[in-house]
Amino acid sequence: MSTIVVTGCAGFIGSHLSEQLLSEGNQVIGIDNFDPFYDKKVKERNLAGFSNHPNFRFEELDLADFEALTKNLKDDQIDVVVHLAGKAGVRPSIEDPQGYIRANIVATQNILDLMKDKGIKKLAFASSSSVYGNTKETPFNEEQDVSNPISPYAFSKKACELINYTYHHLHKLDIINLRFFTVFGPRQRPDLAIHKFTRLILNGEEIPMFGDGSTSRDYTYYEDTVAGIKGSINYLLNNDCVYETINLGNNQPVKLSDMIAAIEKACGKKANIKQLPMQPGDVDITFANIEKAKSLLGYNPQYSFEKGVENFVKWYKEIND
Ligand SMILES: NC(=O)c1ccc[n+]([C@@H]2O[C@H](COP(=O)([O-])OP(=O)(O)OC[C@H]3O[C@@H](n4cnc5c(N)ncnc54)[C@H](O)[C@@H]3O)[C@@H](O)[C@H]2O)c1
Numbered sequence: 001m002s003t004i005v006v007t008g009c010a011g012f013i014g015s016h017l018s019e020q021l022l023s024e025g026n027q028v029i030g031i032d033n034f035d036p037f038y039d040k041k042v043k044e045r046n047l048a049g050f051s052n053h054p055n056f057r058f059e060e061l062d063l064a065d066f067e068a069l070t071k072n073l074k075d076d077q078i079d080v081v082v083h084l085a086g087k088a089g090v091r092p093s094i095e096d097p098q099g100y101i102r103a104n105i106v107a108t109q110n111i112l113d114l115m116k117d118k119g120i121k122k123l124a125f126a127s128s129s130s131v132y133g134n135t136k137e138t139p140f141n142e143e144q145d146v147s148n149p150i151s152p153y154a155f156s157k158k159a160c161e162l163i164n165y166t167y168h169h170l171h172k173l174d175i176i177n178l179r180f181f182t183v184f185g186p187r188q189r190p191d192l193a194i195h196k197f198t199r200l201i202l203n204g205e206e207i208p209m210f211g212d213g214s215t216s217r218d219y220t221y222y223e224d225t226v227a228g229i230k231g232s233i234n235y236l237l238n239n240d241c242v243y244e245t246i247n248l249g250n251n252q253p254v255k256l257s258d259m260i261a262a263i264e265k266a267c268g269k270k271a272n273i274k275q276l277p278m279q280p281g282d283v284d285i286t287f288a289n290i291e292k293a294k295s296l297l298g299y300n301p302q303y304s305f306e307k308g309v310e311n312f313v314k315w316y317k318e319i320n321d
Contacts, residue, residue: 001026002027002079003026004028004078004081005029005078005082006030006082007031008083008086009032009047010046013229014082014084015046015049022053029056029057029073029076030047031059031060032060033061033085037089037092042190063085063103063111064110065110066113069114081122083111083124086103086126086156087099087156089153089189090151090154091151094281101152104153108125112163121173122237124175125161125164126180127157127180129247130149131154132146132286133150134284138285140287141291142247153281160177174240174241174242175244176244178229181250185221185312194263195312197271198266201267204272206272206273206274207274208276209260209276210277211282213255214255214256215256215282216254216255216285218252218286218288219250219259220249221250221307224250224299227300229248231296232246235297244292246293246296248299250301251301252305253286253287262306263313266313
């Protein structure tokens, strides 16, 4: 049994991860500030299933506030930090780059300083496929040059990977940067396309399709992502001198037009599509090479896209009944 800090525990991925870590007998200290990026009520619902678990403690605080962070965790012995908190989303980052610098870069710097000061050695960090920008080299592999981010969100994640390396080098922290690829499933953030399109189709409203439907994303079902995060926790606990960057994708990009068709099928209803121009900051394709995750973390994604969409729509209907 380990004591694990999960930042962003009230969010989509963080709530699922916390729940699983608790069910496996770990102590979880969850941190979240209910960032207003989406409704607090949604996050409270995410927390509801485990907030009373005897091995769970919730700290509502802003990670950009170093004093609050150090004060609230001063008495804890912590084995691993899984740092998922942050502002997600490409398009809103163009409107609010300063907010992304604070919630992503400053917060990560604070996590690293906390770890250095308290002698916590192990960190798994949520990076993103967005760091690959509009590279033409597919599938994306971790050795590729990622010095051309095309949104503030992407540069914030790349900046965090760089700070992580510096702290690994200077302070001997063991760190894995996990590059997630469009994670979906029950509790998915309401701003993400599968969630948004399901809501609009079921309400009989028009769905905005940016581009001609040929852009594609390497959608990853949340259970596979969570399994990959747990693989990285095990790897960190069993190895020293670690600094790795690892893709957690599905290796099967799905076209936007096929994604819409899968939602139509799961909803049993046709979409009313409004085609709009591509959005600045959006990339054409994400496509993960996952060989490194397989060999180092035992990662092996199990879910087909169609099955994942079915599960999502079923969940969406249940919570909106
Ligand atoms: N969901 C995806 O498809 C995806 C893909 C790539 C990377 N990621 C990354 O994975 C992580 C989790 O994503 P998610 O989809 O669960 O997002 P989410 O928005 O549902 O969860 C993030 C949580 O972090 C919290 N948070 C934000 N700023 C904070 C701060 N300053 N202090 C404390 N808490 C703060 C938010 O309140 C939220 O509950 C994010 O870092 C995101 O950038 C997600």
